[in-house]
Amino acid sequence: MSKNKYNKPCAFCEEKSGYVDYKNIKLLNPYVTKYSKIVPRYYSGSCLRHQKMIARAVKRARFVALVPFVK
Amino acid sequence: MVPKTAETSTQSELDEVNKYELMVILNPEMSDTDTEKELSEIRKHIKDADGEIYHEDNWNIRNLAYRIKKQDKGYYVIFYFTFDPLKIKDFEKSLFLNQKVLRHLVIKSPKGYVIKPLSELELTEEDKKKSRLARETEGRNKKFGAPRKTIVKTEPAKAPTKPEKEDVKKETKKEVKPTMDISDLDSKLDSILEDSDLKL
Numbered sequence: 001m002s003k004n005k006y007n008k009p010c011a012f013c014e015e016k017s018g019y020v021d022y023k024n025i026k027l028l029n030p031y032v033t034k035y036s037k038i039v040p041r042y043y044s045g046s047c048l049r050h051q052k053m054i055a056r057a058v059k060r061a062r063f064v065a066l067v068p069f070v071k
Numbered sequence: 072m073v074p075k076t077a078e079t080s081t082q083s084e085l086d087e088v089n090k091y092e093l094m095v096i097l098n099p100e101m102s103d104t105d106t107e108k109e110l111s112e113i114r115k116h117i118k119d120a121d122g123e124i125y126h127e128d129n130w131n132i133r134n135l136a137y138r139i140k141k142q143d144k145g146y147y148v149i150f151y152f153t154f155d156p157l158k159i160k161d162f163e164k165s166l167f168l169n170q171k172v173l174r175h176l177v178i179k180s181p182k183g184y185v186i187k188p189l190s191e192l193e194l195t196e197e198d199k200k201k202s203r204l205a206r207e208t209e210g211r212n213k214k215f216g217a218p219r220k221t222i223v224k225t226e227p228a229k230a231p232t233k234p235e236k237e238d239v240k241k242e243t244k245k246e247v248k249p250t251m252d253i254s255d256l257d258s259k260l261d262s263i264l265e266d267s268d269l270k271l
Contacts, residue, residue, distance in 0.1 A: 019181040023094075023149070024192045029202055064094050064176050065145065068136035 012050035020053040022060035028067065032058060036071045089153045090180035095166070096145035096173040099132045106146060109171050113150070116165060120158045126151040130189050139173045151186060 012020065021027065031039050031046070031054045038058050041051045061067040095113065097106055117124055130147035139145065154162070159177065166175045194202075 019184065021184075021187075021192070022178075024187070025194050026192055026198060029194060029198065060176065060178070062136070064096065064147075064174060065135040065137055065139060 008045050010045060010047040010050050012053070013047055017050075020050065020057040022057040022064070023066070024057075025061065025066055028054070028058055028061060032067060034071065036062075036068045089156060090184075091152055091154050091159065092178045092180045093150040093152065094176045094178075095148050095150070096135075096139070096175065097148065098140075098171045098173060099142060099144040099146050101146075101171060105171075109169070110148060113166075116162060117150070117152050117154065120155055120162065122152050122154040124150055124152040126186050128186070128189065142173055145173050151180060 031044055033039055038055055041048070044051070044054075046054060058067060062069050093113075097109055101109070114124060128149040128151075130149070132144050132146050135143055135145050163175070163177055166172050
């Protein structure tokens with residue numbers, strides 16, 4: 001069912017997490033590129049529901065200067 | 072039975088809804104007493120509006136990812152509290168007007184949120200290295216998947232050749248050395264023998 005090319009399920013679905021914390025930089029790190037852009041779904045393999053949570057968390061983290069807007 | 076359960080559910084829901092999370096970035100150039108003053112003011116504001124702080128995290132001075140109000144560093148504090156939803160706008164207004172607050176973020180705490188300490192959230196240097204490596208190797212593997220494997224194979228082949236050379240060098244050195252300082256060796260041997268005699 002998973003959409004990524006490795007047929008791997010979404011990492012957040014496996015944990016059954018219902019929320020992505022914007023303070024958790026460790027968690028967000030793999031979902032941000034070298035230039036601190038949000039990694040698209042077809043690379044990260046996350047499902048739509050969790051991708052939206054990730055995007056929101058990254059945007060919040062950017063606002064409070066935990067993650068840069070541009071590197 | 073039905074109304075009772077409904078009541079309890081609504082109460083718990085209300086508790087969940089009224090839970091907030093505030094991250095404040097204060098000016099790092101203030102003295103400790105001043106920062107405490109600012110924090111106590113915020114606490115007072117929450118308590119005056121019948122709010123209750125159930126947890127508080129102090130991240131201390133951290134590097135900002137980008138410059139805010141001509142500051143490269145910020146004093147991070149996070150409050151977890153309950154608050155009246157109708158009064159939260161006024162509360163935020165006071166934070167906006169406060170010049171010592173570089174930035175703030177108020178968020179509704181999600182249901183069943185577990186508060187974690189900073190040490191679990193932050194990237195360690197090992198993580199940074201790993202992520203860098205992962206990014207570098209990802210690109211390489213895609214473009215040049217094969218050469219990486221050959222490099223791994225060549226390493227063990229090189230390793231045995233080196234020690235052999237070293238052994239040869241050592242042997243030659245050993246042969247040369249004794250001829251050079253026989254007199255020294257003799258004197259040393261003598262001294263040792265004397266010592267051993269004494270000990271025995």
